[in-house]
Amino acid sequence: MTSTPLPTVGFIGLGNMGSGMTRNLQAAGLPLVITDIRRESGDALVAGGAVWADTAADVAAASDVVITMLPTPRHVDAALSGPTGLLAGARAGLTWIDMSTSVPEVAERVRAAHPELVVLDAPVSGMSVGAANGTLQIFVGGDAEHVERLRPVFEAMGDPERIIHVGGHGAGYAVKLMINQLWFSHLVATAEVLAIGVKAGVDLDVLRRSLIASPANSTFVERDVLSVLDHGDYDEGFAIALACKDLGLSIDLARSVGVPAELSGLVEQIYRRARAQYGDRAGEMTPMKLYEDLIGQELRLSGADR
Ligand code: NAD
Numbered sequence: 518m519t520s521t522p523l524p525t526v527g528f529i530g531l532g533n534m535g536s537g538m539t540r541n542l543q544a545a546g547l548p549l550v551i552t553d554i555r556r557e558s559g560d561a562l563v564a565g566g567a568v569w570a571d572t573a574a575d576v577a578a579a580s581d582v583v584i585t586m587l588p589t590p591r592h593v594d595a596a597l598s599g600p601t602g603l604l605a606g607a608r609a610g611l612t613w614i615d616m617s618t619s620v621p622e623v624a625e626r627v628r629a630a631h632p633e634l635v636v637l638d639a640p641v642s643g644m645s646v647g648a649a650n651g652t653l654q655i656f657v658g659g660d661a662e663h664v665e666r667l668r669p670v671f672e673a674m675g676d677p678e679r680i681i682h683v684g685g686h687g688a689g690y691a692v693k694l695m696i697n698q699l700w701f702s703h704l705v706a707t708a709e710v711l712a713i714g715v716k717a718g719v720d721l722d723v724l725r726r727s728l729i730a731s732p733a734n735s736t737f738v739e740r741d742v743l744s745v746l747d748h749g750d751y752d753e754g755f756a757i758a759l760a761c762k763d764l765g766l767s768i769d770l771a772r773s774v775g776v777p778a779e780l781s782g783l784v785e786q787i788y789r790r791a792r793a794q795y796g797d798r799a800g801e802m803t804p805m806k807l808y809e810d811l812i813g814q815e816l817r818l819s820g821a822d823r
Contacts, residue, residue, distance in 0.1 A: 523547050526670060527580030529573050529596050529603065530617070531558035533754050534641070535586035537648030538616075538674045543567060544651075545673035550579045573597070574606030582612045582670060589762050590619045597627065609633035612663065614670075616641055616655075618694065618759075620766050621687035628686065635663050638686065640693035641675065645754035654679040656696075658689035694767040701764060702784050703737035705804055711742075711816050712808035721746070722818050744802060746818045751800030758797035761788050 523546060528539050531553040539562055543549055549567035551559050552575070559569050570576045573596045577583050583603055587593050593615060597603045603613065604627070612635040615624055621638065628636050637659035647653045653675040657664050664682045671680045683692045714724040725746070728738050744750045764785040771778035791804040809815050 524581035524670065525550060525579065527551070527570075527576035527583035528586070529553070529576055529583065530586035530588075530592075531555070531562070532586070532588075533645040534616075534648045537645060537650075538584075538586060538653070539567070540649070541651040542670070542673045545669075547670065547673060550576050552576050572601035572606075573603040574601050577603045577606035577611060578608070580611070582614060582667065583607075584614045584616055584670075587617045588759060589617075590623050590766075593617055593619055594623050597623065604631065607631070607634055611635070612637065612667065614639050614667070618697065618763050618766070619690055620694075620770060621690050624686065624690075635660075636686065637663060637667070638689040639671065640689050642693065642696055643675075644752065648674070652676045654681070656681055656683045656689040656692040658684055658686050658691075660685075691770060694763060694770055697760075697763045698767040698781055698784070700737065700741075701760060701788060701801075701804075702780060703735055704742075704802060705784050705787050707735075707737055707742055708805040708808040708816075712812045715814070715816065716812045720819075721816060725818070742805075743818075745805050746816055749815065749817065751802040751806065753798065753800040755801040756797060757788065757792045757795070757799045757801055757803055760801040761785070761792050764788055 525548040526542055527550045528535060529552055531539060531551060536558065539549060539551060543562060543565050549562060550570050551562055551567050552570045552573060553559060563569050570579060585593055585596055587596055614637045616639050618640045624636050624638055627634065637657055639655050639657040641653040641655050643653040651674055655671050655675040661682060683689055711721065711724060715721050725738065728734060744752060768778050768781055768785060771781065787804050791807050795803045795806065805816065
C-alpha cells in the first residue's frame with residue numbers, strides 16, 4: 518500500500534507563535550521551508566533539517582502549503598505582495614493558510630485575483646505556550662474538503678479535539694476576534710472588581726473564592742487570572758501592542774457588519790492606556806497593573822493559596 522506523501526510546508530513568521538508551531542511541524546516529520554525578516558529566528562529549525570528561503574516568493578515556489586503567522590493584516594499584505602512576495606512565487610494549486618489574527622480583506626483580495634489558489638483562514642488560541650506544546654485551538658474558515666485534506670498539518674500544531682471548521686472564508690478570523698474580545702473584556706472586568714473589593718477591605722483570596730462560588734464565576738477568574746495573582750506574570754509572550762491590534766480589528770469588524778460595540782470600545786481604550794503607560798512589549802495582561810497602580814498595591818494571593 519502506498520501512503521500519500523507529506524506536503525512540503527512553507528512557513529512565514531517565526532516569532533513567539535511561529536517558532537513553536539514550526540518546531541511541532543518539524544517534529545511531525547513535515548518537510549519545512551521557512552522565512553522571517555529576522556534570519557536568526559530560523560537557525561534551530563535549519564539545524565533540524567528545514568530549508569531557509571530568503572523571500573516569501575521562494576518559500577511559495579518550494580512548498581505545497583504556505584502558512585503565514587504575522588502580526589497584523591499590514592504585515593500579511595507585505596509578505597504577499599511585490600516581486601519577492603508569496604504571490605510572485607505561487608503556482609496553481611498552492612494552498613495559503615493565514616493563521617494570523619486578522620480580518621478577511623487581504624484574503625478576499627487574494628481569492629478574487631487568484632482563483633487558482635486554495636485559501637484558508639485558520640487563526641489560533643492557546644498562547645505561545647500552546648504553540649510550543651502543540652496544543653493550540655485552531656478555528657478554520659474555508660471549504661470543508663481542504664480543511665479535511667490539511668488536517669494532518671493542523672494536528673501537528675494543535676489539539677485534534679479543538680481544531681474546528683467554523684464556516685466559510687473569513688469565519689475563522691471572526692471567531693478568533695470574538696474570542697479575544699470577550700477574553701480581554703473578562704480581564705478588564707475582573708481587574709476592576711478585584712481592585713474595588715480589595716480596596717473595600719476584603720481579602721483577595723476570600724474575594725476570588727467567593728466569585729468562583731457565585732454565578733459571576735468564569736474561566737478567567739478561576740484559571741487565567743492566576744498568572745498575575747500567583748506569579749505577577751502579565752504574559753509577555755503576547756505583546757499588548759498585538760492585543761490592541763486585535764481589539765481594533767474586532768471593532769472594525771463590528772463596524773463593517775453594523776453592530777454597535779460600546780463595551781468593546783471601552784475595553785480597547787483601557788488596553789490602549791495600559792500600552793501607553795507600560796510600553797508596546799508589555800504583556801497582554803498589563804491592564805490589570807493599571808488597577809494595581811490605582812489602588813497602590815499588587816493583586817497577589819497569599820502564600821497559603823499557592
Ligand atoms: P511576533 O511579533 O512574536 O512574531 C511575528 C514574526 O513575524 C516576527 O518574527 C517578525 O520578524 C516576522 N515578520 C514580520 N513581518 C514579516 C514579513 N513581511 N516577512 C517575514 N516575516 C515577518 O508575533 P506573534 O506573537 O508570534 O503573533 C503572530 C500572530 O499570532 C499575530 O496575529 C497574533 O495576534 C497572533 N496570536 C498571538 C498569540 C500569542 O500569544 N503571542 C496567541 C494567539 C494568536
